[in-house]
Amino acid sequence: MNASVPIKHTQAESDLFERFESAREALAGSVAVSALREAAVDQLRDRGLPHRRVEEYKYSDLRAFMKAAAPLATAADLSRVQAILEDQDLFGGLERYRIVIANGSYLSTLSDVDALATEGVTVTNLNDALSGEHGAQLLAPPKSGQNDGVVALNTAFVQGGVIVDVAEGAAVSKPVELVQVAASSGAQATRIKVRAGTGASLHLLETFIGDTAEGEVNSVFDYDIADKAHLAATRLIVGNCDSARLLTTIATIGAEAEFRSLGFMAGPKFARNQQFINFVGENSEAKIYGVTMVGRNDLADQTLIVDHAVPHCNSREFFKTVLDGRAKGVYQGRINVAQHAQKSDGEMMTQALLLSEEAEMANKPELEIFADDVICAHGATSGQIDEDLLFYLRARGIPEAEAKTLLVLAFLSEAIEEYGEDDVTEGLEARVRDWLASH
Secondary structure (H helix, E strand, O other): OOOOOOOOOOHHHHHHHHHHHHHOOOOOOOHHHHHHHHHHHHHHHHHOOOOOOOHHHOOOOHHHHOOOOOOEOOOOOHHHHHHHHHHOOOOOOOOOEEEEEEOOEEEHHHOOHHHHHHOOEEEEEHHHHHOOOOHHHHHOOOOOOOOOHHHHHHHHHOOEEEEEEEOOOOEOOOOEEEEEEEOOOOEEEEEEEEEEOOOOEEEEEEEEEEOOOOOOEEEEEEEEEOOOOEEEEEEEEEEEEEEEEEEEEEEEEOOOOEEEEEEEEEEEEEEEEEEEEEEOOOOOEEEEEEEEEEOOOOEEEEEEEEEEOOOOOEEEEEEEEEEOOOOEEEEEEEEEEOOOOOOOEEEEEEEEEEOOOOOEEEEEEEEEEOOOOOEEEEEEEEEOOOHHHHHHHHOOOOOHHHHHHHHHHHHHHHHHHHHOOHHHHHHHHHHHHHHHHHO
């Protein structure tokens, strides 16, 4: 759509512009930050919400899905947040540190700030930083996905978040759960900045719990992974809700560093987990996994762009999707290899298992290669449960429903186990069983 031609705004878009006018004075930030917010809103005015004529949203039309836009969530009641944290623990029994954000705002009183400090981790309120001299750098559009409509929506309305600094050489002994709580209705927009210092090591759990809130949840996670650092990020997008869940990762990977991520989705009506991975240092590795379960007439989108901008880097992408009912799954993955990024090695695979005749999967793996000394490959499969395997299990006295559960669990567990974070493997497989039991 030509940005110079005025578009007719939808009700949701008109609501968003009204939301911005009513909230702009209360949104944190310096003059430069306010200018970035205004530019993001101007982008939305010119182009509207992402829609099917935008190539990256061809299969997941956010503009068509959003019929209205709720106001931003207001400050959360502390006792209500505590009750939700106790009732909806997604990793019960797992020893971990916690950083809590509720209704878009960081709550230091419920976060393990002092314990994290002893591990070399500093947690800063994003809003304090946005008001500082360098606040605009935290919201500056990323090189990858800089024109993305979901990122622009986040930039315009970001209410709060945190900056997590891991000291050079620090190896955090337990996972750190960054939990975002919906304690009342309303939209939420957060920005999380994680800076892993040289040689640091961290496993981050990203969870979203609380009431089924009206309005979208839009979070951007910006990872700066220094040389020789290791960062693993496990993201759970679970629970039935009728509004959009929009999650974005922007990862910058230094030399001899490692980044691993697992995006686990099950439940929301409309969920998009998009990742922009950028190699800026040589001899580094990224391993990106996805596990998606989608039923009813819901939509789940896993979108990924990996930029091999320097030589001697490896990337592996492995995504599994199970669909039931009239659900729609989307996988869009692209590996870009720059002309000077020789000796790059990238492999991408997406596999879908359809449990219903009416389910639909859109697979779109791509390679864009400008170097000549590389190893790159991609593949995609979609199919139904293997009848021979099902017969084999049933012939040994296993009921059909249990046999199907075993086969689906085995299908999805391949990605979970290859991800390799043993702390969360059991909990994730339990989530798979819960979903299967309800379908």
